[in-house]
Amino acid sequence: MAEKVIMLGNEAIARGAYEAGVKVSAAYPGTPSTEVSENLVQYKDSLYCEWAPNEKVATEVAIGASISGVRAMAAMKHVGLNVASDPLYTVSYMGVNGGLVLVVADDPGLYSSQNEQDTRMVARAACVPVLEPSDSQEAKDYMKLAFTLSEQFDRPFILRTTTRLAHSQGMVELCDREEPEIKPYVKNIQKTVMMPGMAKERHKEIEKRNLELAEAADTMPVNTVEMNDTKIGVITSGIPYQYVKEALPKASVLKLGMVNPLPEKLIREFASKVETLYIIEELNPVIEEQVKSWGIPAIGKEIFTIQGEYSANMIRKAILHEELNLMAPAEVPNRPPILCPGCPHRSVYYVLKKLKLHAAGDIGCYTLGAVAPLSVVDTCICMGASISSLHGMEKARGKEYIKDWVAVIGDSTFLHTGVNSLMNMVYNQATGTVMILDNSTTGMTGHQDHAATGNTLQGDPTWAIDIPGLCRAMGIKNVIEVNAFDIARLEQVVKEEVAKDEISVIITKTPCVLLDKSKKPLYRAISEKCKKCGMCMKPGCPAMTRNADGTIHIDDTMCTGCGLCENLCKFNAIEMVKAGDR
């Protein structure tokens, strides 16, 4: 019997890619898709994988590899697909040479995202077929199937997952790697040069292919009917299938492994055999609206929400009207995510708050500077938007208006799309101040390398893009590097740069505390000297709490010895008790 192991959904996807004989993979990290690439790299003897600066670049790398004749993929989160949608819509017209698969992870419930968009909507608009697995085994199997179908129907495929699947572990049976033959490259500009004349013909072609695929879907083994009691029939796919199995073990179920295009004939047949048809899908009513458009009566979003994750209890309540007699949850204070103890961003935000500045924010750990007690970040839109939205404010209200604003962006996000926004500021005579909070990693997603870290995904040393040099090369005169924990100098620099009628870039280059493996100092609060002024509490360090008498306690299991509190205390009531390497 084949070896069985327990695998994260994303790990199983990587295994599927390996077994399918993938040769090239590119990705930009994004929760919940990051672990696909992190797991793929273990197979680097058989394939090539890289971190690209953004999802558009990653997708184009994969397209190029496919054109050259190998199986290729890119992985991203749902909002990453927005960045990659430019190549997506057109590669849909082109089709593939070697199989091409985009792994796209949606985030119902917004565990780590700025919106709850549904990738299936994008896929429908781009006319790209979508497979959707419901557990780790299927994640691996469907990945392989996606490559087979991609080549068979000459279509790029999307493998759609959600956070729950991507970050759940289940049993997976391992197989050997296939080594599909590299397809010859044959020059054919009708198929690979999308000028209007060619694209017009390709559009006809892909609509035809889509119909063929829809017809094939009627008998595709991943679209399965489980006939049981016919009182209740359910059409579902992905993780919600598992909730249906828990809640309605006696119901008849049509489980769709391919969610675009839909198998109309199969759905009509199934619908005709059941008394009441329910459609259970998280997020948008993508299946439901199509089924209803065919005149088939069904119940979906009338009783199910368009937001968040589903559960078996939710289905029991909505369909069986079961009284579940659940205990009410206790009323307890929230525990929102926070910047880690010793995070260099905290120090930067302390200074910005002191100077009463607003920050146009971006996507990363530093978005957490929006909440109390820091409350500095005023906006968070999408990758790179901090810089361009600050520019928009200036053009709307003038250069004086933005003298109490800065843009804050991380190093990885800056290289992702922020760099384009900065070019725009230079080109269009902006005077704003951009702060690049450079912690030498892609932090929030769990520490991935990027173009300025000096290491590749495969672990090879490489040229590290010089961020200050890049800014200077654009023509920016005021490029200043400051240590994030040097708050006196940082305060002075920010004051000066914001006041200037010129564009400035301030780079606070201090590594993420979680990456710094050196022995850390330890601080303690001396209650006899403490004046209870609360200065040290202002930055909101989670290692610090107040004792009942108002003095300060520093938790020795959490303190990482950044020294910010000692620096802020005017009464020498915080002292170092253990020196570190720094």
Next chain:
Amino acid sequence: MAVKSIMIVGVGGQGTLLTSRILGGLAMQGGYEVKLSEVHGMAQRGGSVVTFVRYGEKVAEPIVEEGQADVIIAFERLEALRYAHFLKKDGALIVNDWRIDPMPVVIGTAQYPEHILEDLAKEHKVYKVDATEEARKLGNPRVFNMIVLGIAAQHMDFSKEEWYQVIEHTVPPKTIEINKKAFDIGYTLK
């Protein structure tokens, strides 16, 4: 065997993920089907974190629903309170008697609830341990989660040797001995 549903709750950074993986490995070693659900990304940064482990002959969903947990392992008191309503009747609640103030408490906009363990004991079977202090005595406060897991092991269907085996496979090699010692403390705690 009916499917067993276990939850591990705590604060991001406390090691809930590692603990759930140990449980998952154990159940798989025992020949069961296993599903685990984890939390990655933003929520991990000091936020409230919950992971689910389910095992049995056949497991469909990877999450534990409200009112269905056989065991909840809580690494912090407030988190025990937050998720206690997930327990089934007679389910076991194992709590590390430890307090980490969430940011609303730190900045004074919310109160950390008093008497959490006493209140929970009125409704549930509560097993408490000051595991952080016990682990500190062992020389590494970070292995507290293995002490809590040792108590949880008293409520599950695996032998001590099976636990040892999976601990050896999951924790960093240098920390195997101290982790096993920590596990023993919990396993023998009455």
